[in-house]
Amino acid sequence: MSGAVSRNPFTGVEIRHTPFASATEVETALTESSNGFNQWRNSDISDRSELLRSVAGALRSHARELAEMMADEMGKPVTQGLAEVEKSAHLCDWYAQHGPAFLAPEPALVAGNNAWVQYLPLGPVLAVMPWNFPVWQVLRGAVPIMLAGNSYLLKPAPNVMGSSLLLAAVLKKAGVPEGVFSVLNADNASVATMIQDRRIAAVTLTGSVRAGAAIAALAGAAIKKSVLELGGADAFIVLADADIDAAVQGAISGRFMNGGQICIAAKRIIVEAAVFEAFRSKFVAAVNAMTLGDPREASTFIGPMARYDLRDELDAQVQATIAEGAECLTGGHALPGEANFYAPTVLSNVRPGMTSFRQELFGPVASLIRAEDAEDAIAMANDSDFGLGGSLWSRDVEKAAALASRIETGGVFINSPSFSDPRVPIGGVKQSGYGRELSHFGIREFTNAQTVWKA
Numbered sequence: 001m002s003g004a005v006s007r008n009p010f011t012g013v014e015i016r017h018t019p020f021a022s023a024t025e026v027e028t029a030l031t032e033s034s035n036g037f038n039q040w041r042n043s044d045i046s047d048r049s050e051l052l053r054s055v056a057g058a059l060r061s062h063a064r065e066l067a068e069m070m071a072d073e074m075g076k077p078v079t080q081g082l083a084e085v086e087k088s089a090h091l092c093d094w095y096a097q098h099g100p101a102f103l104a105p106e107p108a109l110v111a112g113n114n115a116w117v118q119y120l121p122l123g124p125v126l127a128v129m130p131w132n133f134p135v136w137q138v139l140r141g142a143v144p145i146m147l148a149g150n151s152y153l154l155k156p157a158p159n160v161m162g163s164s165l166l167l168a169a170v171l172k173k174a175g176v177p178e179g180v181f182s183v184l185n186a187d188n189a190s191v192a193t194m195i196q197d198r199r200i201a202a203v204t205l206t207g208s209v210r211a212g213a214a215i216a217a218l219a220g221a222a223i224k225k226s227v228l229e230l231g232g233a234d235a236f237i238v239l240a241d242a243d244i245d246a247a248v249q250g251a252i253s254g255r256f257m258n259g260g261q262i263c264i265a266a267k268r269i270i271v272e273a274a275v276f277e278a279f280r281s282k283f284v285a286a287v288n289a290m291t292l293g294d295p296r297e298a299s300t301f302i303g304p305m306a307r308y309d310l311r312d313e314l315d316a317q318v319q320a321t322i323a324e325g326a327e328c329l330t331g332g333h334a335l336p337g338e339a340n341f342y343a344p345t346v347l348s349n350v351r352p353g354m355t356s357f358r359q360e361l362f363g364p365v366a367s368l369i370r371a372e373d374a375e376d377a378i379a380m381a382n383d384s385d386f387g388l389g390g391s392l393w394s395r396d397v398e399k400a401a402a403l404a405s406r407i408e409t410g411g412v413f414i415n416s417p418s419f420s421d422p423r424v425p426i427g428g429v430k431q432s433g434y435g436r437e438l439s440h441f442g443i444r445e446f447t448n449a450q451t452v453w454k455a
Contacts, residue, residue, distance in 0.1 A: 004158030004185050009075040009304040010294055012338035016073075018161045020187040026194065029153060029184045033124040034199040036179020037151035041121045045103060048147050049096040051175055055143075056092035058174035059085050059135075066135055066170070069163045071295035074131050075303035075340065076258060078296050081135075088139045094422040095443070099147045102440040103447070114454040119447040121149030122225070123201030126194050128215060130207050131157035131306055132261045135167055140420065141204055142181060144443035150201070151179055153194070155186045159307060191215075196222050202446050204228070206263070209431050227435030227445050229263065229427055231360040232388030234409070234418060235381035236266035239374055239400070240274040242393035246415065248282045251366070254391060254417025256290060256344060259302050260364040264389035264411075264418040264426075267361055268350075270369045270377045280348060280368055284329050287344050287366070292335075304340040305363055311342050314363040321347055321356040321367070331365070352383050360386065374403065382408045388432035389418035410436075 006016035021029070040048075059066070067081030076084070108115040125145050129138050134156070142152045156164035168183045186194065194200050195218045202225040205215045212228040219226035236254055238247045254266035271279045295303030305311045311334055322328055331345030342363055350357055350367040357367065371377035381390060387409040394400040397414060404412035410428040411418060420426045425436035435445055 002187070004161045006073045006159050006162055007308075008072050009306055009308070009340035010072075010338075012340075016162050018158075018185045021184050021190055023190075026184065026186060026190045029182055030124070030194060030197055030199050032179040033151045033153045033182055034179075036177060036182070037121070037124050037149075040146070040151055040177060040180050041149040043149070045100045045147075045149075048149070049100055052092040052096040052099075052143060052147060054174040055171055055176065056089040056096070058170050059089040059092070062166075062170045063089075066163065066166060068296065069166050070134055070160070071303065073160045073162055074134070074306035075295050077300045077303045079298055079300075080258060084133060084136045088135050091136075091139060091143055091422045095143050095147055099144065099443055102443045103148060105452075108451070108453075110453070116452055118450050118452060119148065119444055120450050122446050122448055124151045124153055124199055125446050126153050126155065126191070126200050126203045128155045128191060128203070128205040128207065128211070129157065131160040132258060132263075134160040134163035136420075137206055138164070138167060140422070140426075140437055141206075141442070144438070145204075145446050146176075146180060148443055148447050150446055152181050153200070154181070154183045155191055156183060158185070161185055192218055195219055195224065200224070202226065204435075204446075206230075212433055225446065227427075227437070228433035229388075229435075229437065230431060230433040231386055232263045232265070232428065232432050233267050233358075233360050233384050233386045234264055234389045234391070235377075235384070235407070236269045236391045236417070237371075237377045237381060237393065238269070238271040238275065238279055239377070239392070239394040240272040241395045242275065243395060243415075244275055244279055244282065247393040248279065248286055250391065250393065250415070250417045251283060252286050252290070255366045256287070256302060256364050259305055260366075261306060261362055263432075264420070266366070266391055266417055268357060268367050268369055268381070268384075270371050270380055272371050272373060272377060276368075276370045280329070283366070283368070284346050287346055288330055290344055292341060292344070302341075302344060302364060305342055306340075308340050310362060311340055314342055314361060314365060317355050317359060317361050318345060318347065318365055321350065321354050324354045326350045326354060326356065326367075329368075352380060357383075358385070378403060378406050382406075385431045386428070387430040388428035389413070389426075391417055
């Protein structure tokens, strides 16, 4: 039977099989989401905010359960899963506090104060979400979407159906009404059907460029709003005056957290020539000191990769880069056994045009790139089809801030690896997508900015 399969990447054992939704189930989900929206849109914003506080409490109460489910389904170390759940609970609290002000009517610059803009919900939003952050990635979109008065229909990645269903149960326990947050295991044909259905008002996707292009085409044909967060090949720039020890630790976290399976991970580490050798030796030593193991163990920093096919794809990219002239300083191969581990890998002497420079490597592989100077580093950072995030390390923060405006990405973090935070927007340019999540930008993406003018 076709459907979604969850396989424990540490043991290799299949733990869940969920059949794809039938046409009847798709219709039921659309009806329930539409009905949920029609009631939810009329609720008071203060009530919706209070409900988010209840969701935050429910997430904290079920943090261990959610973290262990993520560990079993996609290999996330349980300590990182617990942090993900807490971050999601904080997101709920933050939007409960600040969200209503973002949705308040704004006076227009019209004499007599007789015109304003009000932010109204659009309707049910279809969300096609990935597997790497089964709680945070879903809620960072769902929370502002629901607070704005929309309903949220989740199509999760096939390998994390258990996490998605558990999350839905937690939200239901917190009091989220029927049809306001729903989960549907839909195949590609059903996704296309839903986007074309008049009850779906908009669509959001986080995933690959190929998936984003397909969703954008469907949404465009239906004249519907879409927000896309796609791949990244983020540059992690280390200037000659950087604190090298701090930069090394930042690169370890920025590249290898969640097994390197993060869109905004530090994938291309570009280091000025004057400090390249010092950085490289310290970085390789730190990589070799990382702990791999059972994701349910508290001591584990890197668990197995989420999917076996993605490990094979990553290895092909690594071998291609080596064949193109890069040097493998450590790792460069899958580990034996049932567990889906790929050895933490450092590729050096990577140059523009090589596979790991051009493509996104979604796993525990870092590419070290030597830059002649800061100008060369910026040029190589921008020599990419992607533009999601980036990191810039220098003791001269003002100089770094000036350079940041020349980097073609949706975000630049100075003396810090890239991260997401509800206070600031996240999103990309170029093939990394369009639109923004989080902050007031995210909550307004799926609203109708309606002008009201009293003559």
